[in-house]
Amino acid sequence: MPQNASILLVDDNELIINTIKMSLGGEDYDFLTAFNGREAYEIALKEKPSLIITDVTMPEMDGIELCRKIKTTFETRLIPVIVITAYDALVDKLKAIKSGADEFLSKPFNPLELKIRIRSFLKFKLLLDKLEDVSMVIASLAKAIDARDAYTQGHNQRVSFVALKLADFFNISEATKSEMQEAGILHDIGKIGIPEIILQKPGTFNQNERKIIQTHPIIGEEILKPLKSTVNFRSIIRSHHEKLNGSGYPDSLKGEKIPFPVRIISVSDVFDSLSTNRPYRNAMKLDKSLEIIKEEVEKGFWDSEVFKALEKISAEDEIKILYGF
């Protein structure tokens, strides 16, 4: 049993909060409380509780929206969420499943059942924490790559940001978006295996250097292979330099063989590279970046629909501010 696990209780009815606290009396838990989803989300981000138990109907932000936000935020996605529903509230349960809830609790509570279920959830969370630790190590590695080269600083985060904007444009599911977010942050992790002298070389690479640098997607996939939690997005990392006409690397994949999330990450990657300073040239203005990507679409490198979406989202203030356009 984890010591001093923290449980965030979310309900606009203080009576329910107190009932749960009383049911769990005698257990060594720290309780945090919030009276609506918005408040709970802020606490979850800051305190990273071991478990969240939330009501559905609340002012400002309801329990379903809270659960959706928790499960789609990188920092909070592994926190188990239990949603409290009325015994026969099937619609609420369906909504909660869609938003990623881990379990339901029906009112009225059976104190013994509550105790046992919460214990087992906290054990589960302990296992997840171990997984999360590993993925944090990987994220730190990604940051370390960023830090090796002042020119690419923030590249991974920006690629991830642009890719998610594009994913929203295409109404891509939350689950796939979350995989794309991780892939965006980790896509160049394999560069850790590339000598710095090549990575930072101003000017063009010779054939041998190009061969070496082109191994980074495979190295990246290999680094992540031992981690089960990366299974759904490792292929994005391996394929982020593939081109639709088959001229990319490492597998020279063509057309339909390149999944849509990969196409989005690739275009986001190229867009970020063009729009930021490099050792061999200054950042390009928005129009110039788009013009080059358009030419590459015509050459058969990139997906034209993704490019059209990029034209639209790059007109938004968030992107303009991010790149200083």
Ligand SMILES: [Fe+2]
């Ligand atoms: Fe790359």
